[in-house]
Amino acid sequence: MKLIIRILLSALAVILLANLLPHVTVDSYVTAIIVAIVLSLLNFLVKPILVILTLPVTIVTFGLFLLIINALLILLADNLIEGFNVDGLWWALLFSLLLSFLQSILFSLLKEDK
16 A cells, blocks of 8 residues: 555656656656656666666766666656656756655655654
8 A cells, every 4th residue: 555655646746846847748647657657667677777787987976877877767767658758868867856855755754653
């Protein structure tokens, strides 16, 4: 149940950012849910491979290259999903940063006090 809520919160963040950023568009709520699912799958499957392959560059740039990897994953999701459009690497980078920030805020609401 918590996974479904996390995906719905991620979709909400995608919709908010698509309305906020002029060069990011999402056609519908269903598309936003698909974007959230695809991004979570890409972060789970593709990102670890990219991090390992680009480890020397990541070390030289003190980890800043991870931001580029996140932006590239956003652009990959853009290519995979009809109805989701990001107009370039810089917009994908900004979208990635803001999405991470929004998700951290929204996911903090899910944490239970123990």
